[in-house]
Amino acid sequence: MSITTTSPPEAELEARIADTLQRVFPGTTSLRIQQRFKVRVGHTEMEAGSQSYVEGRADILVYQGDEALAVIELKREGLPLTADDEAQGASYALLTRAPIVVITNGSDTNIYQTHDMKLLKEASIDAGELAHRIATAAAAAQSSITGAISKLLGTDLSAAAIAAMNATELHELTGSWTSSQRFVENFLVPRKATEAARIAIRAADTRVVIISGPPLCGKSSVLRELEETADANGWAVLFIEASSCAEGLFRRLANVLAALFSWPATQDDARMWLRRVASRPDYRFVLCIDSLPSGGAVLSAELDEMISGGMGAHLQLVVAVDENDFDHLTLKPNRREPTRLGRNSTRIEVGNYDDNEFASARDCLYQLGGGLVDGGQYAPELRAPWVLRAAVASQMESLPEGSAAVLPPLLGTEMFSVADERFACLGAVRNEIRTLARIYVDELMAKRHHGDRLSSLYVFSVTRENARKNIDRDGCHDLVRAGLVQASTAYSGDSLYVIRVPALFGHEVGVRLATLLQRKVQKNPDEAAKWLVKSCARMPLGDAIGAYAINRSLQQLGPGDYLLLINGLLKLPPVRRPIAPGSKMVAMIPSVGLIDFEVDVNGTTTMRSRDILSPPFTVDLDEEDLVAVANIDGWLILSQLRPFNLAFCNQDGDLLNVAAWLLLEIGSCPVVLRRPGKELEQFHTHAIDHGEMSCLKNGIAEPVTWSITELLVQDIPGVDREAWVREAAATGSLPLINRLGQALSHISNVAGRSEWAEQMLEQVYRPALQGHPQFH
Known part of the structure; x- marks a missing residue:
């Protein structure tokens, strides 16, 4: 069996280098070589050269002392010396300021002076001539250096140039946890959409992959993941932020090339550079364009040019767009024919984290010093990538070295404050969102098709007819363009605006309900409670929004009306009703x-x-x-309330916290107090007398259990935590004892409370559980 290799053995290569040095520089001492060396191109330092033959040659830099002496293009034996070899050798020599270029294949050797690439007649250079050459090396014209940059950035240094450009582009988009930048350093969650994009890129007939989805769902992160994993796929991936391309993509590329490499490239230079890189046969070139806008004649024309094949057979595009821009990019104005982009593209949609992605997100947080309380996997609000980041931001930002941040398993009402702060920059568009929230609350009680009523439990929407009655055409257009709403059609056929940022809209709905709640409570607290429950039962995130509205109205209501409202909600406990035959x-x-x-x-x-x-x-x-369980929403609202800041004195002058007695009542509920997710989920329950309870292995998945946890962890005025634990166990209520066990199990891992929690588990919880042998 014979083996053919394109690279000579290392010893043979070293022998050929030594022989070349001896022939070209006889009698010259103190020479050293580097087969990989640094080349400073403008403001950017990149690695050049190779340790083995690449395309039939090796690039070697020869030094005498600290002075670059010569670039040697060492060709494989039998290969002819070409003009391309001269150009490459000259380019490296100009950028390293080496005065001599040597090109040899072993039998033929050509020696050139770098600044004008004049062929020297001498077959070798003595020490005196060498000193003269070094002294005049600075004679290389700037125009020649510019040409050298152009040559190398499109060939041997193209991969290094792309890496430098990506580093600059992504650095501008990367900030701290609390910044408004798109990325956090080292926090990147693998997405299924990325793997789908890789599969599409590998398909021979795919020219463009479009990543689409609602605002802040992680489209940009998919492109970043493609870039960071490019080497593993053997691809060259260039990331460009499209909002910087107002004058066109090639203008943007020219500006980046000039800034990084001191190459005063024109748009045509940038176009030629991109074409040259995309035409290289040794790797697949993927151009990722982030946040591609739907308008812009220049950028649209350039996209057409690239898609048509004018940039080389190996170029493929991956573009990230808001879902509302997808049709504008892929359909012509007549809405009947696809654009060239539409004809040559594959669409991949991205949204909130699924189970596997959320598990990966938790792993990423853990590696950076953070983590979620067990049970967070059942919190739908944390599945939105931007919500998860915003929720952990403050703790991760101020995390002391060597410590860990433990984050709540659910946000509850906090998600609306997070959204309010995150979208504070929307300006006038926030006014339109507030108007939509008012319309939404007005439409809640309207009679609707049963399909519309059921779908409204999962998504916020308002009828386009009512929206356009209250918001002018430009305002509606601004909402769509910002990606905050999307046109849709209801089961009944009505035209809708679906809200695409539910946490922000939930904040505005909560504010609106708080305004209405004050007057209703003052008129009749029990009827106000019924109105609030009925409203919140018909909307997504309804329990959290109801609690948010109550919290916001506390100051206006005062303690008296506040307690009357809570009592009104307590009078509406969940009930289990048999389903009659024939139903x-x-x-x-x-x-x-x-x-x-x-x-x-x-x-x-x-x-x-x-x-x-x-x-x-x-x-x-x-x-x-x-x-069937009915009438659950009132107690769901109470579960989210957490009134830890409200206390009163009893007749003996003792301070009693409202949350303490409220959680004893709510925690005893023999119904799982959480809204089910959109899909079937791996959430386990145990059947008990006249009800059910959450399995201990679910972790803290009910808002009421997290409220109990906070009651026992924090130092709350009017709360004796040990007395509360003993009182809860003494009730004999299995649901309350079960929730107490979940809370104490978590607290047993909390610094400063672990010893106490272990003591309560042993002395109080386990003996109380023995009273229910079927679960002991």
Whole structure:
């Protein structure tokens, strides 16, 4: 068996170098060589040369002392000396200020003076001539150096040039946890959309991959992930931020090339550079364009030019766009024909973290010193990438070295304050959002199609008819252009504006409810509680929004009306109701659509999907399964309330905190107090007498359990934590004891409270659980 290699053995290569030096510089001492060396190109230092033959040659830099003496282009034996070899050698020599260029294939050797590439007749250079050459090396004209930069940035140094450009571009977009920049250094969550993009890029017929989604969902991070993993795929990936391309992509590239490499490139130079890089056969070139706007004639024309193949066969584009811009980019104004971008593109949608991505996000946080309390995987608000970052920002920013930040498993009402701060820069568009919130609250009680009513539990929306009655055309256009709303159609056929930033909208809805709540409580607290529950039961994030509205109205209500409102909510506990035979119901699973349920006299339940062509599915249910939980929203609101700052004195003068007695009542509820997620989830429960409770292994997944945890961790006026634990255990309520165990299990890992929590688990919780042997 024979093996053919394109690279000579290291010893053979070293022998050829030594032989060349001896022939070209006879009698010259103190020579040293570098097969990989630094080249300073403008303001950027890059590594050049190679340790083995690349395309039939090795680049070697020869030094005498600290002075660069010569660049040697060492060709493989038998390969001819070409003009391309001369150009490459001259380019390296100009940038390293080496006065001599040597090109040799072993049998033929050419020696040139760098500044004009004049072929020297001598076959060798003695020490005196060498000193003269070094002294006159500065004679190289600036124009020659500019040409050298142009040559090398498009060939051997192209990968290093792309890396330098990416570092500069991404650095401008990277900031601290609390900054408004898109990225945080070292925090990058792997996304499924990135792998889908890689698959699309590898497909031979894919010219453009479009990453689309709502604002702040992580589109930019997908492009950043492609760039950071480019080497593993053998690709060259160039990241460009499109909002910097007002005068066109090639103008932006020319500016970057000038700033980094002192190459006064024109737009045509940048176009030629991109074409040269994209035409290289040794790797796939991927141009990532972030935040591509839908307008801009110059950029649109340049995209057409690149898509048409004028930039080389190996160029592929990945562009990130807001979902509202997708149709504008891919459809012509007549809305019937696709643009060239539309004809040659594959769309990949990105949204909130799924289970695997969220697990990766938790791992990334852990590596940086942060972590979520067990149970956070069930908090839907934390699945939004920007919400998770904003929620952890303050703790991660001020994290002392060597310590860890433990973040809550759910945000609750805090998410609305986070959103209010994050979107403070929206300016006048915030006024339009407030108007939409007012319209939304007015529409809550309107009679609607059952499909519209069910879908409204998952997404905020308002009818376009009412929106346009209250917001002028320009205002509606601004909302769409900012990506805050998206046009859609309801089950009933009504035209809608769907809100794409629910946490921000939840803040505005909460503010609106707080304004209305004050007057209603003063008129009739119990009716006000019923109105609030009915409103919040019909909206996404309703329990948190209801609690947010109450908290915001506390100062206006005063302690008396506040307590009357809480009592009104306490009078509306969850109830379990049997489902009668013959009942017909309709439900919604977002990924499936509307599902009809029908229960016959034997308890057999038949399910039919309206949106998917599939046969009916029948299941036999026993009497315990034929139960529905109703009226849960009032106590869900109380679970989110956390009134730790409100206390009063009893007749004995003792200070009593409202939260302490409220959580004893709410914590005893024999119903799991959390809103289910959009999809079926791995959330386990245990059946108990007249109800169910969350499995201990779920972690802290109920807002009421986190409120109990905070009650026992914090130093709250009017709360004796040990007395509260003993009182909770003494109730004998299994749901309360279970929630107490979940809270204490977490606190046993909290610095400063762990010993106490372990003591309470051993002395109070476990003995209380023994009273319920089926769960002991």
